[in-house]
Amino acid sequence: xxxxxxxxxxxxxxxxxxxxxxxxxxxxxxxxxxxxxxxxxxxxxxxxxxxxxxxxxxxxxxxxxxxxxxxxxxxxxxxxxxxxxxxxxxxxxxxxxxxxxxxxxxxxxxxxxxxxxxxxxxxxxxxxxxxxxxxxxxxxxxxxxxxxxxxxxxxxxxxxxxxxxxxxxxxxxxxxxxxxxxxxxxxxxxxxxxxxxxxxxxxxxxxxxxxxxxxxxxxxxxxxxxxxxxxxxxxxxxxxxxxxxxxxxxxxxxxxxxxxxxxxxxxxxxxxxxxxxxxxxxxxxxxxxxxxxxxxxxxxxxxxxxxxxxxxxxxxxxxxxxxxxxxxxxxxxxxxxxxxxxxxxxxxxxxxxxxxxxxxxxxxxxxxxxxxxxxxxxxxxxxxxxxxxxxxxxxxxxxxxxxxxxxxxxxxxxxxxxxxxxxxxxxxxxxxxxxxxxxxxxxxxxxxxxxxxxxxxxxxxxxxxxxxxxxxxxxxxxxxxxxxxxxxxxxxx
Numbered sequence: 001x002x003x004x005x006x007x008x009x010x011x012x013x014x015x016x017x018x019x020x021x022x023x024x025x026x027x028x029x030x031x032x033x034x035x036x037x038x039x040x041x042x043x044x045x046x047x048x049x050x051x052x053x054x055x056x057x058x059x060x061x062x063x064x065x066x067x068x069x070x071x072x073x074x075x076x077x078x079x080x081x082x083x084x085x086x087x088x089x090x091x092x093x094x095x096x097x098x099x100x101x102x103x104x105x106x107x108x109x110x111x112x113x114x115x116x117x118x119x120x121x122x123x124x125x126x127x128x129x130x131x132x133x134x135x136x137x138x139x140x141x142x143x144x145x146x147x148x149x150x151x152x153x154x155x156x157x158x159x160x161x162x163x164x165x166x167x168x169x170x171x172x173x174x175x176x177x178x179x180x181x182x183x184x185x186x187x188x189x190x191x192x193x194x195x196x197x198x199x200x201x202x203x204x205x206x207x208x209x210x211x212x213x214x215x216x217x218x219x220x221x222x223x224x225x226x227x228x229x230x231x232x233x234x235x236x237x238x239x240x241x242x243x244x245x246x247x248x249x250x251x252x253x254x255x256x257x258x259x260x261x262x263x264x265x266x267x268x269x270x271x272x273x274x275x276x277x278x279x280x281x282x283x284x285x286x287x288x289x290x291x292x293x294x295x296x297x298x299x300x301x302x303x304x305x306x307x308x309x310x311x312x313x314x315x316x317x318x319x320x321x322x323x324x325x326x327x328x329x330x331x332x333x334x335x336x337x338x339x340x341x342x343x344x345x346x347x348x349x350x351x352x353x354x355x356x357x358x359x360x361x362x363x364x365x366x367x368x369x370x371x372x373x374x375x376x377x378x379x380x381x382x383x384x385x386x387x388x389x390x391x392x393x394x395x396x397x398x399x400x401x402x403x404x405x406x407x408x409x410x411x412x413x414x415x416x417x418x419x420x421x422x423x424x425x426x427x428x429x430x431x432x433x434x435x436x437x438x439x440x441x442x443x444x445x446x447x448x449x450x451x452x453x454x455x456x457x458x459x460x461x462x463x464x465x466x467x468x469x470x471x472x473x474x475x476x477x478x479x480x481x482x483x484x485x486x487x488x489x490x491x492x493x
Contacts, residue, residue, distance in 0.1 A: 075138075075182075075183045076183060077182070077183060077185070077220065078093065078143070078182075078183045078184070078185055078186070078220070078221070079094055079095070079220045080093055080098075080185075080186055080187065080220060080221050080222055082222050082246050082247060082271060082323075085320070087319065087320045088271075088319065088320015088321055089271035089320060089321065089323065090320075091222075091271075093143065098143075098186075100121045100145075100186075100273060100323060100324020100325060100326065101119050101120045101324060101325070101360075102119055102120065102121030102122055102123060102143075102145070102324065102326040102327070103119060103122060103123070103326055103327040103328070103330035103343060103357070104122070104275075104276060104327070104328050104329045105122040105124065105330040106124070106125075106331060107133055107331075108133040108136040108137065109331040110330070110331075110348060111136055111140045113344075113348075114330060115140050115142060117354070117357075117358035117361065118358050119330075119357075119358075119361055120141070120143065120361075121142060121144065121145065121186060121324070121326070122137065122143075122145070122326070123144075123145040123147065123189065123326040124144065124147045125147040125149060125192050126147050126148075126149040127146050127147060127148055127175040127178075127179065130144075130179060131182075134179065134182045134184045135184075137184045138182070138183050138184035142184065143184055143185070143186035144184050144185060145186050145187040145188075145189050145224065145275075146179055146185060146187070146189060147189040147192060147226075148172050148175060148176075148189060148190050148191065148210065149192065150172075150190060150191030150192070150194040150206075150207065150210065151168060151194065152193075152194045152196070153194075153196050153200065153203065154196060159203045159206050165206045168206070168210075169206070169210060172210050172213065172214075173213055173217060176188070176213070176214055176218055177217060180217060180218035180220075180221065186221070187222055187223070187224050187247070188211075188214050188218070188221055188223050188224065189224050189225075189226055189249065189275070190211050190214070190223050190245070191210075191225050192226045192251075192275075193226060193227065193251060194207075195207075195227055195228070197232055198227075198231075198232045198233045198234035198237055199232070199233055201237070201241060204237045204238065204240075204242055205241055207241075207242055207245070208241055208242040208243065208244050211223040211242065211244035211245050212244040214244075215244055222246035222247055223244060223245050224245070224246065224248070224249045224273060224275070225238070225242065225245050226249035226250070226275045226276075227248070227250055227251065228251050229250065229252055229255060230248075230250060230262060230268075235248075235263075235266040235267065236266075236267075239267065239268070245270075246270070246271075247270065247271050247272065247273055247323065248263075248268060248270060248271070248272040249272070249273050249274075249275035250263075250275060251276035251277075251328075252276070252310075253277065253279065253280050253281045253286060254280040254285075254286040256274070256313065256314050257309065257310055257313040257314065258313075259274075259314045260313070260314055260317075260318050260322075263321075271322070272321065272323070273322065273323050273324055273325065274311075274314055274315055274322065274324075274325035274326065275325075275326050276328040276329075277307070277310055277325060277326075277327060277328060278303070278306070278310075278327060278328045278329075278341055278353075279298050279302070279306045279307070279341075279353075280298070280306070281335075281336065281340070282295040282297070283295070289482070290473055290479070290482075291479055291481055291482065292453060292479040292480055292481070292482050294382070294414060294455070294473040295336055295473075296382065296473070297336065297337055297339070297340055297470075297471055299373040299376065299468070299469065299470040300351045300370075300373065300467070300468045300469045300470070301352050301372040301373050301374070301468055303351075303352070303353045304352035304355065304356040304370075307353050307360070308356045308359065311325065311357075311360045312360075315360075316360070327357045328341055329341050329342060329343060330343050330344065331344055332346045334425045334427055334428075335425060337455065337471060338412075338427065339457065339469045343357060345459075345467060345469075349461070349466070350370065350465065350466050351370060351467055351469065352370040352371075352372065352466075352468060355368075355369065355370055355466075368464060368466065369400050369401055369466070370462070370466035370467065370468055371397055371398070371405055371462050371466060371467070371468040372397060372399065373395070373397055373458070373460060373468045373469070373470045374396040374397060374398055375394075375395070375396040376393065376394075376396075376458060376471070376472055377393070377394045377396075378391060378393040378474075379391075380447075380472070380474045381472045381473075381474065382472070382474065383474055383475070384474075384475045384476075385447045385475070386447065386477075387448070387449045387450070388449055389446065390444060391446070391447055391474070392442070392443075392444050393442070393443045393444075393445075393458075393472070394441060395407065395440075395442065395443070395458060395470075396441065397441070397468070399462055401462055401463075401464070403464065404462075404463060405440065405460050405461065405462055406460070406461045406462075407440055407441075407458060407459070407460055408458070408459040408461065409438075409443055409445075409457070409459075410430065410456070410457040410458075411430065411431045411432075411433050411448075411454060411456050412428040412429065412430055412455050412457065413428050413429050413448075413452055413453065413454050414428055414452075414454060414473070415428070415429070415452055415453065416428045416429070428455075431448055431454075433445050434448075443458075447474070449476075451476050451478075452475070452476060452477065453474075453475050453479070454473070454474055454475070454476060455471050455472065456471060456472050456474070457471040458471065
């Protein structure tokens, strides 16, 4: 960020009088000049801009200060180092050993809860409007890996175009300058899954130029680049063309448990961070799908076990190689379904996977447990049904807390497309359920009267607000056959 003044901190500056102006005597006004008028106009414009942007007092002021290049100036910037020890690599934050116990987050979402559950860091994917979140993170003792969103070739960016590459580099420079002195900053995440198939040398050179620029602008925070798995030529390209990258970040889901040996086989000798991990994703190469292409989602109970098993294999047992992890995702996200990845539900409710991640952060079993879903069964599961057909669904649950459980059902269609120009998905439409009979472990209902793909969700809630989820896809009418070839889009593991 730009300095507010050029004097030394705490040192008073002598007031100076321009030599071309006379100093007015006491109680005597000097002549009102054009300079006075210009000064007053500038002050008025600044005040007006502040008033217009400060609609929410705390957030508006922070945003206004951020745009003005102000914020964090009076606080001591953090200093982060990657050091080599006798047992491998270690991260030092302000001189102290630091192991990342984090999660990806969009905004300052329940950071107080994260702290209580043992988390110490969040990861962002972009660097826009971060000052309020950085301030809150620092207040709660949480660090931030700031993501610099490097353009993807599949979105139309041409890495063989020098003007486009130079413009992106300058944009990154301005973002680094804006946040480099914030005490909550831990690492710079240079790009997220921007490498495509990993074969474009122009991309890797541009990536290294951004990382090298960061080392000049901010030598006190290491650089990380985040890859979508490590197959193909990715590791070889990174080693040959990106010496300015300090740490490898890997997003891995189904392949998480075999990642350490695959990294070793690929010849990666620098440290790594698990920058995204979780249950198998809603992609045809990671989970089974219906004939019309709908992915089959694990229950939240199965996901909790998956988080823990993957963490133990790729993080907890890799001391000296792995510097920590960021679970995906602290909050909720519509991807595949509304429940696929979120460690929290939209209302902030806690799942079994949330407690599983907390156990990994703290090394201790949680004091409370979430309900478990043992099975969700129906003859209509992943099948075609007729309009108005009666459908029976059975639910088997377990809860060690012995609390009374509340069961809630939710019916959604699966017609929503991705948002134009991005990978984000629209929220599916909700439908009222034509219930024929309902109990704590059974639901009879009639299928919708409109053909198309649907998904029935169930939420099991205990007396403390802990939740378990599961769902089943089904199709009303004749389902089209989705011709998928998982090998086409799958990352080479």
